[in-house]
Amino acid sequence: MTRTPPTTVTPVRLWRWRRNPLKRHSDVVEAWIVLAGWLLALLAGVFAGVLAAGTSQSAFTARLSQVHPVAAVLTDGAARTPAAGSGYDDGRVWAAVRWTDADGSVHTDRAKVVPGAPAGTRITVWTNRSDRVVPAPVTGAAADLQSALTGALVAPAAGALVWGAGWLVRSRLIRRRMAEWDEEWKQIGPRWGNLSGGRG
Known part of the structure; x- marks a missing residue:
C-alpha cells in the first residue's frame, strides 16, 4: 500500500491585492x-x-x-556624609550658602555641595526670580539628549x-x-x- 505524501500548503502573499474570483469587497x-x-x-x-x-x-x-547662576560662598563647613533618610543620594550634602545680588542685597539659602567642603568655599548656585536656590537647569547636549529620548x-x-x-x-x-x-x-x-x- 503506497502512502500519499502530505500536502504542503503554500501561503499566498498579498492575495487581497491580486485578482481572485473569491475575493470580496470587504x-x-x-x-x-x-x-x-x-x-x-x-x-x-x-x-x-x-x-x-x-x-x-x-x-x-x-x-x-x-533662573540664573550666582556666585555664592558656604557660610558653614559641609557635613562629610549625607544625612540619613535624606532621599535620593547624589553624593553631595546640603549646606548653608550666601550670595550678594548686583544691587547689594544679601541672600542665604541651602544648596547641595561636595561633602566636607570648608566654610568660605566659593560655588555657583542657580536661583529663581524669588532668589531661592533651585536645581541647575538642563542645558546644552544634555537637554538635546533628553529631548531626543523623549521623542524616541x-x-x-x-x-x-x-x-x-x-x-x-x-x-x-x-x-x-x-x-x-x-x-x-x-x-x-x-x-x-x-x-x-x-x-x-
Whole structure:
C-alpha cells in the first residue's frame, strides 16, 4: 500500500491585492485599512515624536529663562556624609550658602555641595526670580539628549495607538466577513449535501 505524501500548503502573499474570483469587497477594504493603518501609524509616530522633542526642548529653554547662576560662598563647613533618610543620594550634602545680588542685597539659602567642603568655599548656585536656590537647569547636549529620548519614547507609543485603532476596525471587518460566510454556508450547505448524495 503506497502512502500519499502530505500536502504542503503554500501561503499566498498579498492575495487581497491580486485578482481572485473569491475575493470580496470587504477583502479589498480590509487591505486598504491595513495599508492605511501602517502608514498612519508611521506618520503619527514621527509627528508625535518630533512634537514631543520640540515641546521638551521648549520646556528646557523656558526654565533656563527663569533662573540664573550666582556666585555664592558656604557660610558653614559641609557635613562629610549625607544625612540619613535624606532621599535620593547624589553624593553631595546640603549646606548653608550666601550670595550678594548686583544691587547689594544679601541672600542665604541651602544648596547641595561636595561633602566636607570648608566654610568660605566659593560655588555657583542657580536661583529663581524669588532668589531661592533651585536645581541647575538642563542645558546644552544634555537637554538635546533628553529631548531626543523623549521623542524616541513618544513616537512608538503614538504609532502603536494608531495601529491599534486600525486593528480594531479590521477585527470588526473580519467578524462581519465570518458572519457573511456563515449565512452563505447556511444557504449553500444543504444543496452541497444533496449534490454529494446524488453522486453517491
